[in-house]
Amino acid sequence: MKKIFAIAWKDLLRSTRSLFLIGMAVVAPLLITALMFFALGSMESSDSSALPQIELGIVDSDQLPAGASLENSLGASLRQALSGEDLHTWLHLRAYSDASAAQAALDAQQIDAVLYIPADFSAQFMQGAQPTALRVVYDPALTITPVILRTLLENAMQSMQGAQIALQILSAQTQDPALSAAAAAQYADWSAQAQSELAAGPAWLHIVTPASADSSSQPSSIALILAGQMIFFSFFTGGYAMLSILHEAEEGTLARQFTTPTARILILSGKFLAVLLTVILQGAVLLAAGRFFFGVNWGQPGAIALAFGGQMIAAVGLAVLLVALIKTSRQSGPVFGGLLTAMGMLSGLFTTNINMPAGFDMLSRFTPQGWALTAWKLALNGHATSDLLLPAVVLTAIGLALFAAGAWRFNRRFA
Amino acid sequence: MNAIETFQLKKNFGARAAVQGIDLRVPAGEIFSLLGPNGAGKSTTIAMLSGLLAPSGGDAVIFGHSIIRQTQQAKAVLGIVPQEIALYPDLSARENLRFWGQMYGLGGKTLQTRVDEILDLIDLRDRQNDLVGKFSGGMQRRVNIGAALLHRPQLLIMDEPTVGIDPQSRRHILDSVKALNQQGMTVLYTTHYMEEAAELSDQIAIMDQGQIIASGSHTQLIHLVGGQTRVEISLNGCVDGLLSAWQAMPGVSAVNAKDNQVSLLTENANTLLPLLFESTAGNGLHITAVEICEPNLEMVFLHLTGRALRD
Numbered sequence: 001m002k003k004i005f006a007i008a009w010k011d012l013l014r015s016t017r018s019l020f021l022i023g024m025a026v027v028a029p030l031l032i033t034a035l036m037f038f039a040l041g042s043m044e045s046s047d048s049s050a051l052p053q054i055e056l057g058i059v060d061s062d063q064l065p066a067g068a069s070l071e072n073s074l075g076a077s078l079r080q081a082l083s084g085e086d087l088h089t090w091l092h093l094r095a096y097s098d099a100s101a102a103q104a105a106l107d108a109q110q111i112d113a114v115l116y117i118p119a120d121f122s123a124q125f126m127q128g129a130q131p132t133a134l135r136v137v138y139d140p141a142l143t144i145t146p147v148i149l150r151t152l153l154e155n156a157m158q159s160m161q162g163a164q165i166a167l168q169i170l171s172a173q174t175q176d177p178a179l180s181a182a183a184a185a186q187y188a189d190w191s192a193q194a195q196s197e198l199a200a201g202p203a204w205l206h207i208v209t210p211a212s213a214d215s216s217s218q219p220s221s222i223a224l225i226l227a228g229q230m231i232f233f234s235f236f237t238g239g240y241a242m243l244s245i246l247h248e249a250e251e252g253t254l255a256r257q258f259t260t261p262t263a264r265i266l267i268l269s270g271k272f273l274a275v276l277l278t279v280i281l282q283g284a285v286l287l288a289a290g291r292f293f294f295g296v297n298w299g300q301p302g303a304i305a306l307a308f309g310g311q312m313i314a315a316v317g318l319a320v321l322l323v324a325l326i327k328t329s330r331q332s333g334p335v336f337g338g339l340l341t342a343m344g345m346l347s348g349l350f351t352t353n354i355n356m357p358a359g360f361d362m363l364s365r366f367t368p369q370g371w372a373l374t375a376w377k378l379a380l381n382g383h384a385t386s387d388l389l390l391p392a393v394v395l396t397a398i399g400l401a402l403f404a405a406g407a408w409r410f411n412r413r414f415a
Numbered sequence: 416m417n418a419i420e421t422f423q424l425k426k427n428f429g430a431r432a433a434v435q436g437i438d439l440r441v442p443a444g445e446i447f448s449l450l451g452p453n454g455a456g457k458s459t460t461i462a463m464l465s466g467l468l469a470p471s472g473g474d475a476v477i478f479g480h481s482i483i484r485q486t487q488q489a490k491a492v493l494g495i496v497p498q499e500i501a502l503y504p505d506l507s508a509r510e511n512l513r514f515w516g517q518m519y520g521l522g523g524k525t526l527q528t529r530v531d532e533i534l535d536l537i538d539l540r541d542r543q544n545d546l547v548g549k550f551s552g553g554m555q556r557r558v559n560i561g562a563a564l565l566h567r568p569q570l571l572i573m574d575e576p577t578v579g580i581d582p583q584s585r586r587h588i589l590d591s592v593k594a595l596n597q598q599g600m601t602v603l604y605t606t607h608y609m610e611e612a613a614e615l616s617d618q619i620a621i622m623d624q625g626q627i628i629a630s631g632s633h634t635q636l637i638h639l640v641g642g643q644t645r646v647e648i649s650l651n652g653c654v655d656g657l658l659s660a661w662q663a664m665p666g667v668s669a670v671n672a673k674d675n676q677v678s679l680l681t682e683n684a685n686t687l688l689p690l691l692f693e694s695t696a697g698n699g700l701h702i703t704a705v706e707i708c709e710p711n712l713e714m715v716f717l718h719l720t721g722r723a724l725r726d
Contacts (some may be wrong), residue, residue: 006517010510011505018507252501256562259465259497260518261490 003262007270011244015278024066025237026210027284029229030289033302036225037294054145054203055111056082057102061119062119065126074125074173075117076316078156082115091152106137113138124161136158195223223296224352227376230286231369234279234311239336241278245271245410246329256396258414268410272403275314283308307375314368320406324413343367368398418478418570418601419464425472426459433448435625436473441603441618443478446596448612448710449605451622457605458498460622461574464603465619469686478569491519494568498575500555501562502587504548508539508558511547515682519566526565531559536591542614553584560588564595571595572603577611589615609712621716629721637710640718643680645667648691649704650675656698 013023023089063074072080094111096102102114116135134153138146189410245268248254259269276280298304326335344350347369348360364370375391419441426434434456448456458481463466464475466486475482475578502511512530516522521529534540534645535602536638537557542550547558555578563571573592576583592615596602606612613633614618619629629636650657661679662670666687681687684707695702 002522003517006514010506010514012600014505016504117666252497252499253503255467256495256497256501256515257518259490259495260468260515261487261520262518263487274703 003266004270004273007257007267009271011241011271011274013282015241015274021237021240021278024240025225025233025278026285028287029233030288030293031227033222033229033290033294037222042404054091054148056091057096057105057111057114058082059096059099059102059114060117062117062121063119065124066151066183068122068126068256070122070126073122074160075121078117081156085328092124103137106139109139112142113149115149118241136293146270164299199330219412222294223290226286226294226296226375228344228352228373229382230283231311231347231372231376232340232349233286233341234283234342235315235318236336236367236374237282238275238279238315239332239340241275242271242319242323243329243332244274244325245323246332247294250329253413264414265411268407268414272316272320272407275319276312279312279315279319282393283312284327297380297382298376299380299382300385303379303383303388306385306392307372307379307386310375310392310399311372314372314395314402315399317402318368319405320410321402322406324409325404343369344369347373349373368395368402371395371398384388403406416443416477417441418445418480419447419475419603421460421473421475423473424460424470424475425718426456426462428469432625434463437622437625437627438511438618438629439475439627443601444596444599444618446602446604446615446620447615448591449603449622450607450612450619450716451605452611452716455607456621456625457622459572459625461495461572461603461605465572466490467696492569494563494566494571496563496571496576498558498578500552500559501554502547504556505546507541507544507546508534508550511558515562516565521566522626529567533565536564537561537647538587545592553580553586553587556580556584556588560591560595568600570601570721572604574605575607576604576630577606577608609716612667613712619712621712621719623720624715628716633712636712636715640642640714641668641680641709642681643710645708645710645714646679646681646684646687647693647704647706647708648677648679648702650677650695651701651703652699654700656696659712660694661691664694666683 045390058079059077060075062072062073064070064073079093079095084090094105096105096114099116100112102116105111106114114137114312116137118133118135121134134157136146136149137152138149167370245254248257258264287298287304291298299307322335322339323332326332347364347367349369352373366372371391371394373387375395378388378391417440419439421437421439423438424434425432425436434510436454437460439460449460451457459468462483463470464477466482466489470483472660473672477489478492480492482489503514506514509530513526516526531540537560539554539557541559541696542554547555550558554587560576563573564672572590577588578590590687592602592604603616604612616630616633618630619636620627621636622628629639633667638657652675654675654677658670658672658677661667661677664684664687666681668682671678677686688705692702
């Protein structure tokens with residue numbers, strides 16, 4: 001047993017001194033994840049559903065005409081609608097007494113836009129004529145703000161025009177100015193209320209967010225990417241670490257070990273243990289780095305242990321078989337570079353954030369990497385440990401089967 | 416007691432017989448050299464003795480342990496110095512020695528002490544923590560030998576340990592082999608350098624094409640060619656008219672000619688040379704070069720096989 005540990009320790013020591021192995025085992029997955037992290041971070045921030053904060057200056061020159069039956073001018077109603085409680089979180093109004101002051105503030109970029117309400121706005125409205133146009137001047141550098149303001153004002157104006165038509169019909173039919181005035185006042189109150197609810201949505205419509213879509217329990221994009229990278233490089237690291245047996249065969253140190261009073265099965269066991277320890281060490285570093293650098297919540301401890309353990313066993317098993325099948329270390333390039341990459345692609349390790357077709361998901365079931373990804377997705381989704389039993393058992397079974405085949409072949413080769 | 420006894424030891428690689436049933440006796444406490452050209456079967460023989468290759472037939476016993484039935488016990492008394500450097504270049508000299516010591520079952524304080532002893536023996540104590548990959552070829556050879564000595568083997572097998580190294584390191588290795596032997600260690604040494612075999616060995620076995628073609632002490636082997644000196648002569652013209660006269664000269668046992676060169680075997684070159692010059696001048700020719708070769712293992716090999724040792 002001491003000899004097994006001596007061989008494993010020697011191999012582990014050599015692995016930690018291999019810049020290539022450290023680069024591929026730890027640096028590459030973290031680097032790729034970091035690049036994705038920054039790329040996705042900028043995408044996510046620009047894709048945010050939060051509305052931009054809009055600073056809107058208002059120059060309200062509107063005056064109620066003499067004898068008007070309305071209590072407030074329509075300009076005032078419009079201002080009231082725009083300063084509603086729900087809009088207040090993103091639309092901030094600043095009143096200016098004259099156009100020059102508002103323009104100066106706009107030029108100084110203290111505000112994003114200015115809404116000019118003309119002096120005869122209510123008068124024109126009351127006469128039933130086409131109201132004088134509202135005028136909006138905005139910072140030309142802005143893209144979203146003008147669209148939002150335009151939508152808000154169009155809605156407000158359409159409501160007012162509807163009310164204007166209704167009032168004209170009412171006045172024509174009742175011939176009672178007092179009734180018309182009362183209706184106009186009620187309409188003004190309703191309109192203000194309607195405008196303030198514009199952003200919040202009507203009271204009769206409730207949008208319910210399903211629990212499963214709660215962002216706090218969903219794995220972040222970066223967690224999935226890191227999981228994919230960790231799985232891919234875990235299998236690569238296992239293969240590369242196992243390759244040391246071919247390097248040793250070529251360098252003569254394996255033959256020299258065979259001349260010592262050490263059974264060959266012990267020598268092979270030491271090599272296998274070294275691969276397992278290397279893969280565990282790599283995985284532990286990536287898990288810790290994911291937690292501390294990217295804030296990844298890997299899931300419940302039991303679930304993590306099952307996903308991690310299954311992945312380790314499968315990675316070692318595949319490594320042993322692959323290296324047992326190749327004859328020289330020169331053949332390792334196409335095998336590791338080609339086969340493991342192809343398996344990684346089939347398993348969806350590089351497309352963790354994309355919903356792939358059902359057939360593709362089915363293909364991933366034929367690779368240990370695919371099962372490892374399934375296990376990690378469950379763990380990252382916060383599933384209970386018991387939910388990971390199936391993928392963990394499958395990974396272990398695959399790993400042990402591959403290991404047995406590889407070990408048998410090694411034993412034959414070095415017998 | 417014999418350190419090694421082989422009984423019709425054979426190794427076939429497919430249809431090719433690399434070792435054709437050899438019977439060796441290596442007495443304990445001696446330096447025994449296997450001498451032969453490349454491909455003679457020396458390394459294959461050693462690979463079988465060290466348990467690296469399974470024999471195709473026969474057996475060998477090392478200090479009483481059969482290499483077939485008691486493989487691990489036989490290996491435990493062996494120290495192997497492979498022909499190529501078999502070390503880890505990315506480990507230090509001390510780390511390498513520790514590992515190989517562990518492979519021979521050493522551990523704890525014993526291992527520590529043995530590693531220190533070996534570092535002193537190979538004169539690398541001050542470089543013990545440097546990576547072996549940064550050592551010169553000679554230094555690597557020394558660590559390569561040291562790794563085989565950690566468990567104080569009864570039998571040290573060295574497979575051409577001086578190939579491709581500088582004269583200083585070569586001298587160091589040869590002196591080390593002698594020193595180890597003086598401490599009681601049996602050494603089986605393979606080489607294709609006859610000078611090394613001659614200098615080191617108590618006994619020498621000459622191998623060729625998988626067979627032992629001669630064995631004995633250096634003196635005994637030399638006597639196979641009659642202890643005669645070889646005289647190589649180059650002339651400025653055709654030698655055909657001289658050969659019968661030279662063959663009849665006193666003390667000459669053999670004459671071979673090729674082109675303008677003649678090779679003679681004689682018991683006394685000093686008395687022969689004046690006669691050769693005189694005879695040549697009488698035939699209107701001139702001797703352009705003379706070389707006198709004292710009897711050596713090269714001549715023995717040539718005598719036995721008709722080929723040079725380095726062919």
